[in-house]
Each structure stands twice: as C-alpha cells, then as structure tokens.
Amino acid sequence: MPFLSREQLAHFKEEGYLLVRGMLDVEEVIQPIIDEYHGVLDKLAHELYAAGHIESTYDDLPFGKRLTQIVVDSGEVHAQYFDFSLPQNGIEADTPFWAGPAVFRCLSNPALLDVAESIVGPEIWSNPVQHVRIKPPERLVPKDHNGQALVTATSWHQDSGVVLPEADTSNVLTVWFPLNEATLENGCLQIMPNSHRQGTHTHCPGHPGGLRVPEQVMDMDSAMPVPMQPGDVLFLTRHTIHGSLSNHSDDVRWSFDLRYNPIGQTTGRDIFPGFIARSKAQPENVLSDPVVWEKIWRDTRNRLALEEQVVFNRWSADAAVCA
Numbered sequence: 001m002p003f004l005s006r007e008q009l010a011h012f013k014e015e016g017y018l019l020v021r022g023m024l025d026v027e028e029v030i031q032p033i034i035d036e037y038h039g040v041l042d043k044l045a046h047e048l049y050a051a052g053h054i055e056s057t058y059d060d061l062p063f064g065k066r067l068t069q070i071v072v073d074s075g076e077v078h079a080q081y082f083d084f085s086l087p088q089n090g091i092e093a094d095t096p097f098w099a100g101p102a103v104f105r106c107l108s109n110p111a112l113l114d115v116a117e118s119i120v121g122p123e124i125w126s127n128p129v130q131h132v133r134i135k136p137p138e139r140l141v142p143k144d145h146n147g148q149a150l151v152t153a154t155s156w157h158q159d160s161g162v163v164l165p166e167a168d169t170s171n172v173l174t175v176w177f178p179l180n181e182a183t184l185e186n187g188c189l190q191i192m193p194n195s196h197r198q199g200t201h202t203h204c205p206g207h208p209g210g211l212r213v214p215e216q217v218m219d220m221d222s223a224m225p226v227p228m229q230p231g232d233v234l235f236l237t238r239h240t241i242h243g244s245l246s247n248h249s250d251d252v253r254w255s256f257d258l259r260y261n262p263i264g265q266t267t268g269r270d271i272f273p274g275f276i277a278r279s280k281a282q283p284e285n286v287l288s289d290p291v292v293w294e295k296i297w298r299d300t301r302n303r304l305a306l307e308e309q310v311v312f313n314r315w316s317a318d319a320a321v322c323a
Helices: 008-013 026-050 063-074 101-107 110-120 290-303
Strands: 016-019 122-137 173-178 190-192 223-228 233-239 243-244 253-262 276-277
Touching: 008 016, 008 110, 026 063, 026 101, 101 122, 101 243, 101 253, 101 290, 110 122, 110 173, 110 253, 110 276, 190 233
Parallel strands: none
Antiparallel strands: 016 233, 122 253, 122 276, 173 233, 173 253, 190 223, 190 243
C-alpha cells in the first residue's frame, strides 16, 4: 500500500510540491530536537562568555531571544555552530557542526521515510545537502561591508541549482519543516507552484540572499507563501522554485531542510557523507547508530581540512540572463 494517496502523489507531480499538515508528532519528533539545541546554544554561550565575546550567557532567556542577544553582542551569526552539514568552503579541523542524536533520529524518521519511499522508491539515501536554518530578526543581524544583513530573505532558487551538475539526473526530494511557527512576519517559505517543469534554470551568483533564479524567467504572480506550524511538512521536487521571506518579527524562525534520493544516485555534494536510511535490498546496511553518523561527519571534516576543497557553484555572473 502506498504511503501517499493517489491524490497526494498526483498533486506533487502536477504542482511540484506537497504540504502535509500535522504530519510529525511535535512531542516525539520536534521537542527532542528543540531540547538538544538548547544544549548546543548553552555550550556556545559559555564558550563566547569565557572568551570575552559576550557580556552574559543569558541563561534566563528563551532559545530565540537568547540566540538573538548572543548574535547582537558578539557581532556574529554563528550559523555553522548549529548546522548538521559542513560549509561549502573554508573547512578547517575546528569548523563547528552539530550532528546530535535527535537530529539523526529525525533524518531516520519513519513517517518522513514513508513519504520519501512513495516518491523516490524503497532504496533511500539520506542526502548530505541538509541544514538547520535559524533566522534571527533581520533588523538585529550584523551587517556586511555593504550594509547588508548577514541573514536575510533567501532568493528564489531551485535545489538542483545549488549542487554540482553531476546530480542533474538524480531524483532528489526536498523535505522542509519548521521547529517553531513559520509566518509571513518571521520569514516563512514561499514557492512557485508548477515551476518544476522546465528543468534547472540558470542561477545568478552574488545576490545577498544567495544564488537566484532571475525574475524574468518566472511567473511572479504565482508566488505563494506557505505559513506552517510545527508538525507540518513541505515536500518539494529538486526543480521547484522557492525562497523565503525576511524575518521582521522579534524572534527567530527555525526550520530543518532535508534531502533524500535513491541509493546509488549522486547527491551533487558527494564529498559529504550520506547514509542508507531505508533499504529492502540491503537492510543490514541501514545506518541506525547516531554515534557512527556523528563520527562520519567528524572524520569527513578532518579529512577535508587537509585537502583542496571543491567549489560547488557552477554558475557565472556573466550569464546573459544575469545582466
């Protein structure tokens, strides 16, 4: 029996997205992640305080307010400290990342894998193009030398456009969900329904919000914001154009951004470690130990710190459409 209904699969194929409300159990899936990240933030706060970079550890503040105050005090965003992937460049032996057990259990969540199986098949690879997004209020975020906030709205893009072209034929599924309420005010995701039919568009680099699909190739009137509650999950094809709004609220917007593809297909960032999340053909090779997963990422970081690093961007600002 399929995990998605015929109607849900048809909607995903036709529109390029599927929103499933209340899919994840907040107490069983979301809350353990939140609890784990409270510990990560506490560790960061005490490290920065000991180094004299912040005036207090702000122990009495809730997560979002505490993180925001640390960002303001230190003048840095610290996004990599929380992420469960490595950066695209500048990897060093002490580059921080977080690959904790609650995060791993989320990647291996049966409900998410059930939907992934409906779309990519029963042999499922957890793709390492994965991130936590913790977006503080934009007005409080440090600015770059051009006066641009270091964390702002994410430009319109396709997930196929931010990886190497070797993955152009891979069937990569994007899974996006919030850990706190995602609203129009705090920077929820926005999507372009039916935008997945023309393959990968040229992306223009150099924009403050990251690589962007030029507006002239999009139907801007079709842009659709997607406010979501914790427990809701949004599934996107690799070609669905999407972005996010700016955070104009007083708290952080906090979300997970995961990928899955069939085992054996390239991820577009194969220097980073994925794992077999589900397999009927080789169940003995399914990774189930979060300690092993963390070690794989740690070993990868240590190895890449000694190597010449790959450039993931395949686009040029000289493209005619970017003029």
